[in-house]
Amino acid sequence: MAKLTLKERFKKVSAGSGDAARASKFATSIFRPGSPFRKGYSDSPRNRSYVVMNNVLYHLHPVKVKRHGVRLSYTLCLGGMSFFLFIVLTITGIWLMFYFRPTEMAYADIQALQTSVAFGSLVRNMHRWGAHLMVLVVFLHMSRVFYHGAYKAPREFNWVIGVILLFLTLFLSFTGYLLPWDQLAIWAVTVGGNMASYTPVFGAQIKFGLFAGLEATTATLLRFYVLHVLFFPFIIVIFMAIHFWRVRKDGGISGPL
Amino acid sequence: MVDIPEHLLLRSAEARAKALGITVEQALAEMKGESAPTVVDDEPEVIEVDLPTPVKAEAPAPVETPKVEEAPAKAEAPAPVETPKVEEAPAKAEAPAPAKAATPAPAKADTPEEVDFAPEVKVTQRLLTVVKAKPIQKAASEPVDKVNTWPHLMLPEFISLMAMMAFLILLSAILQAPLLEEANPNITPNPAKAPWYFLGLQEALSYWDPQIAGVMIPLVIGLIGFAAIPYIDRNKENNPSKRKYAIMMYTFFLAGAGTLTIIGVLFRGPGWNWTYPWIDGIWFDDLLDWIYFE
Ligand code: HEM
Numbered sequence: 001m002a003k004l005t006l007k008e009r010f011k012k013v014s015a016g017s018g019d020a021a022r023a024s025k026f027a028t029s030i031f032r033p034g035s036p037f038r039k040g041y042s043d044s045p046r047n048r049s050y051v052v053m054n055n056v057l058y059h060l061h062p063v064k065v066k067r068h069g070v071r072l073s074y075t076l077c078l079g080g081m082s083f084f085l086f087i088v089l090t091i092t093g094i095w096l097m098f099y100f101r102p103t104e105m106a107y108a109d110i111q112a113l114q115t116s117v118a119f120g121s122l123v124r125n126m127h128r129w130g131a132h133l134m135v136l137v138v139f140l141h142m143s144r145v146f147y148h149g150a151y152k153a154p155r156e157f158n159w160v161i162g163v164i165l166l167f168l169t170l171f172l173s174f175t176g177y178l179l180p181w182d183q184l185a186i187w188a189v190t191v192g193g194n195m196a197s198y199t200p201v202f203g204a205q206i207k208f209g210l211f212a213g214l215e216a217t218t219a220t221l222l223r224f225y226v227l228h229v230l231f232f233p234f235i236i237v238i239f240m241a242i243h244f245w246r247v248r249k250d251g252g253i254s255g256p257l
Numbered sequence: 258m259v260d261i262p263e264h265l266l267l268r269s270a271e272a273r274a275k276a277l278g279i280t281v282e283q284a285l286a287e288m289k290g291e292s293a294p295t296v297v298d299d300e301p302e303v304i305e306v307d308l309p310t311p312v313k314a315e316a317p318a319p320v321e322t323p324k325v326e327e328a329p330a331k332a333e334a335p336a337p338v339e340t341p342k343v344e345e346a347p348a349k350a351e352a353p354a355p356a357k358a359a360t361p362a363p364a365k366a367d368t369p370e371e372v373d374f375a376p377e378v379k380v381t382q383r384l385l386t387v388v389k390a391k392p393i394q395k396a397a398s399e400p401v402d403k404v405n406t407w408p409h410l411m412l413p414e415f416i417s418l419m420a421m422m423a424f425l426i427l428l429s430a431i432l433q434a435p436l437l438e439e440a441n442p443n444i445t446p447n448p449a450k451a452p453w454y455f456l457g458l459q460e461a462l463s464y465w466d467p468q469i470a471g472v473m474i475p476l477v478i479g480l481i482g483f484a485a486i487p488y489i490d491r492n493k494e495n496n497p498s499k500r501k502y503a504i505m506m507y508t509f510f511l512a513g514a515g516t517l518t519i520i521g522v523l524f525r526g527p528g529w530n531w532t533y534p535w536i537d538g539i540w541f542d543d544l545l546d547w548i549y550f551e
Contacts, residue, residue, distance in 0.1 A: 051407035061410065064403040070410045077417045084418050088425065107439040114436065125429035133425065135454050146486075146507050149495030156487035163484040170454060177452050184542045186440035187449040195451065195458060215442060257496055 062248060069253035074148075078141035079247075082169075083240065085134040092127040093229065102225035104218055106181035131173050138169045150254035158246040161239055168236040175228035178221060186216050189224070435542055447527045448540055456521030457514050463529050 021027060022039040031038040034050020041047060049063045068074055099113045099120065100106065113120040142162060145151060151159035178189040193216070197207035212219040247253070266288065267281075274284040277295050286292040404410075451459045482489075494500050526532030526540045 045405070048405040048407050052405075052411075057411075061406045063406055065406050065410050067402040067404050070404060070413065072413055072417070077414065080414055080417065081421055084421060088422070110436060121433070122426075122429050125432060125434045126425055128434040129428050129432065130425055132453070139454075143507070143511065147497070147504065149497075149500060149503070151487040152490070152493060152495060153487075159487045160484045167480075173454070174452060180436055181440045182435075183437040183440060183444070183446055184435055186442065187446050188451050191449050191451040191459060192455055195455065195462060198462065216440075217442075254495065 060244060062252065066252055066255075068256040074255060075253065076140075076144055078137055078144055082134060082138045082141055083244075085130055085137060086236070086240070089127060089130050089134065090233065092123050092130065095123055096127055097229060100179070102179065102218075102222045106179065106218075106221060110180045110182075131176060135169055135173050138166055142166060148254060148257065152254075155246070155250045155254060158243060158250060161243045161246060165236065165239050165243060168232055168239065172228065172232045172236065175224040175232065178216070178224045179228065181221060189220075190216050437542060446542075448525060448529055450521070450525070450541060453518065453522055453541075453543060457517035460517045460521035460525070463525075 019039055022031075022037065028038060032054040034047050034054045035041065036047075036051060052058055052061055052063045096113070099117055100109045110124070113124060145159065145162065151162075174189070174192060177192075178185045193207050193211055196210060197203040199206055208214065210220075210223070211217075212223045266285070270281055270284040270288055273279075273288065274281045277284070279295055283292070283295070287294050450456060490500075490503055492500050492503065497504060522541050522544075523534045523539055524531055526537055532538075532540065
């Protein structure tokens, strides 16, 4: 028998074992026709369309996109990155919620998370640096949209949605900043709240509403917590949905320049 | 007779008067039956229509029967196409009737391929206007150079996501997020700094007496004005060389915001006094473990 290369041997093994599983009733109930995970998938133009069309991803992507739009150098993937960071932040954030109480215990909870929870420190770091990164990436995304003139007709309104998304991103980050309940958190938020109180006419009211009082207390902590884990994520998801929908309805990605 | 509202009667009289070239009073009188109806001399054009029918000679298909019955019916009563000119019917009925009678029904059966089921069509409609056939939605857009999303977009996306994930995990593994002492409202750190994305604003506010609330006005309006950019910039070009002004303005904004933020983060120390990061150190706790890393 001829000696098989490693690659051929791998192919032989994987073809034999995989096919039966991929053809099973169970697998075909999960993977719709055209899925690369289904038995008998072959690379054809029709199947390439099916991969998207018969997939939940069809809610995000059309079957075909403009050729220049897939060049990484056009969008720099910044919008997609913002979205991806949001998802990472949601996952790590939910994980953090298991170990966190928005009360006098907040600080102790964070300390315990860092010292006695497996991967606690790593996940907290990912959540924090990811949040900073998201602010930066959303800002860069906005700049790339501006430099491409991609806000011009018919995309004017999507820019407006985008500005709302930028503000929501900032609010999300700002409300999260208070939660560790350390000196950095409370004073950064106090400074931010004081800046908000310089708003003409309603300044004092805005600060009072935000802080649930005249200064940052545990009442503020609870308020920021609810805004951070529920209110703003809820709102931002709605606006993201509109944003992505408009990208497609406005005729896909703008350009070429 | 049914009472027709006066205004409707008048309106149709006007239309009739215009169509026949008579006065409105005349038309009204005709319609009320007070005077004899005007007969138009120029007969509408008669169009011959030859339409092949799929009828077989042996078995006359049901479609044919109503036609045969229709011919005599038309001779007596005004044809349905003529309804707008009901009053003229008696005068006209003579003209079309013989023509229709001239098409003998048996002849149809003999030469089924050449059946004239509508030997004459009286055109009684006029051209009012021409509406261009322009669809509401563009059905066929200009051809664009497109590629399949799978794999040409989804694969690069997936790779970017993995790269971003790797970067984030690596960053989080080497950089510890700051956690200072527990919050204490009685101990104010000096300086107290906002999160970095607000530090540009904090720096800007430090130049004016914050009590002059007016400072916020340009800032707030400026940010709301951001949303209005597409409605202010009416230039349709998106080629950079044709929108130099817009690009210049945005670059000024970026440079300004960037400078203020960097000053706020790195060059401000206790009492919001100017400090040099390489001499006095960095007064920004968010970067704590970054600075003292190693
Ligand atoms: C949470 C924040 C945001 C997310 C997740 C997001 C996501 C996206 C994505 C995925 C795209 C597709 C193209 C690309 O990747 O560049 C896009 C396009 C776009 N975004 Fe955003 N975006 C956000 C914030 C913003 C902001 C702050 C603005 C502007 C103020 C903006 C304005 C636009 C516009 C005008 C387009 C269409 C660009 C084109 O057709 O070339 N977005 N966005």
